[in-house]
Amino acid sequence: MTTLYLTEPYSTVRKDGETLIVKIPENKEADQPPRTVRVPMMKVDQVVVLGNSTVTTPALLALLEQNADVCFCNYWGAFQGRLAPAASKNVYVRLAQFRAHEGYRTRVLLAARFVRGKLHNQRTLLLRTNRTVTDDESAQLIARAAETIRALIVEVDNLEVEEDGPLDPSRPQLKSALGALQGMEAAAAAAFFKGYGRMLKQPMGFNGRNRRPPTDPVNALLSFGYTLLLNHVLSAAHIVGFDPFIGFLHSEGYGKPALALDLMEEMRTPVADSVVMTVINKQILRGEHFEETFGVCRLKPQGRKLFLQQFEQRLNTEITHPVFGYKATYRRCIELQARLLAKYLMGETPVYKAFQIR
DSSP states (O other), X not given: OEEXXXXXXXXXXXXXXXXXXXXXXXXXXXXXXXXXXXXXGGGEEEEEEESSOEEOHHHHHHHHHTTOEEEEEOTTSOEEEEEXXXXXXXXXXXXXXXXXXXXXXXXXXXXXXXXXXXXHHHHHHHHHHHTTOOOHHHHHHHHHHHHHHHHHHHHHHTOOOOSSOOSOTXXXXXXXXXXXXXXXXXXXXXXXXHHHHHHOSSOTTOOSOOOSXXXXXXXXXHHHHXXXXXXXXXXXXXXXXXXXXXXXXXXXXXXXXXXXXXXXXXXXXXXXXXXXXXXXXXXXXXXXXEXXXXXXXXXXXXXXXXXXXXXXXXXXXXXXXXXXXXXXXXXXXXXXXXXXXXXXXXXXXXXXXXXXXX
């Protein structure tokens, strides 16, 4: 299965039998003639529309019928909306999800598993990449970042969770296990991105993570990669039967897909962070692929295509799943984690095992 990305402005997608026909108009600025691309319907499990393109109603209905969703982003890749198949009929999964969310201790212990998986994967990437770093100063900084995260993992493992929840329910993060956990995650992120900058062969002005707006090429790529990843996690949550807005680590908020953000934590580094490092260190993307407008750094169209190619390649990379022990693509691993969570909430497994790369 694959994702169909519509990156060319004013493209049109229509259905012809069991095939999607993508009509791409002439682009005089890029000196590209009009062209037509045929994509087998059965191979598509998601369509991402970037900018002003059109998907006809018959094509939309056919995609929904085969449980493929359509994500709409603006020209720069910011998420705007999503058209998804009907919600799963497995109401028991959602009931178990709601019960776990309401049980403070269960919620925090589960949130700790998400954080532990994220920190483990961050440390693994730092240690793995540091083997090839030749600059002594950078190698030492990366090693210190990895050690900081190791110590935080120990704190997460030893986290003491109060039985009755925080003293002030209106401020659940204040002086509580959940607040402490979120503090550990933030400290690990600061250490990780400090080391991450030293692993990039083209620093491109990266001095740490900033999101709104991204002010350098690395942050622009990270934000774009996380948006794409979130779309896939949302799809997996819907397929399994979850309500993606009721989470455990992330607090609920109007329109905030808290559960999808929870599940995404473990996949950020092995998917998005790794792709960004690859396209920069292999010089697949360079400075000329970006533009800055009013202090906001964004990918140009050609750079966006190159990044999407690498992102899709990463999703289709096969690894040995750390829990099941068989070969699976990263795309499949995202869904498997959602199913593992469902099994835990339904009482079919004693613990939720986070996705931890080796």
